[in-house]
Amino acid sequence: MSAVSFSSVSKVFNTPKGPFQALDDVTLTIEEGEFFGLLGPNGAGKTTLISILAGLARASSGSVSVLGSDVQTQFAAARRQLGVVPQELVFDPFFNVRETLRLQSGYFGVKNNDAWIDELLENLGLADKAGANMRQLSGGMKRRVLVAQALVHKPPIIVLDEPTAGVDVELRQTLWQFVARLNKQGHTVLLTTHYLEEAEALCTRLAMLKRGRVVALARTSELLGAASANVLRFKTDDALPPQLAAQARVTGRVAQLPAQDAQEIEQHLSQLRAAGVRVEDVEIRKADLEDVFLNVMAQAAGEGAP
Incomplete structure (x- = not known):
């Protein structure tokens, strides 16, 4: 069974200037235990695809499943399998860090979760901030809490949407060490990032999007070998x-x-x-992944990708 399956997914937004096609017939499968990268320039459709996966948006056509559960018709089962780290810094200003993670555990019906919460706090460098109110944290610390929230119910599939955007080098290293460990333990990871050196180092397979279409889908080693x-x-x-x-x-x-x-x-x-x-x-x-990425995008533009 695939961890995540996108089948002919399209998404059209109605805008004041008329319909805008954010995704155009996207089909790809992520296997259980993979560390999969989703790359593309701004506006390529990466976040829209993840929003559909997480149930925050509805596809105009096509289907998405998580471990066999359709994200629309079996939404509760699908969402329990996902831990999503969004791009935006979203937090509740009325709770401290530990309370935030306990509350997030409760959303998924997980009780007596303090041992795992302590492990998350330690591994993400938040142990000394456990009692701090969320409003008191720096942007980088808030991002660490978002990661902890996504992992607090031990989801089999971890979705990281630009998790290291605008954060310090220490967090990037800490986060990748921890996520790589979870991946080795069997967790599936879906990553979007503009830091291509991260994708090259971490991801075993990559998909590249341009204006809503998949323009490359292969193992990282194969893409680098063709450069x-x-x-x-x-x-x-x-x-x-x-x-x-x-x-x-x-x-x-x-x-x-x-x-x-x-x-x-x-x-x-x-x-x-x-x-x-x-x-x-x-x-x-x-040649590195940045060279490959720029070449793929240039070829897609030359072939008339919309």
């Missing part, structure tokens, strides 16, 4: 020649050029020398 073998990276204050500029990824002074082999690297360097481009800090690295 250019190398990337030439350097810094410069000069403009690149047009032929190289068309394929370069430039961030401030840093330029990166894809290269299949050593011969192509030498060709790039020769063109830079011929154009009088002064370079420094030259290095050659393997």
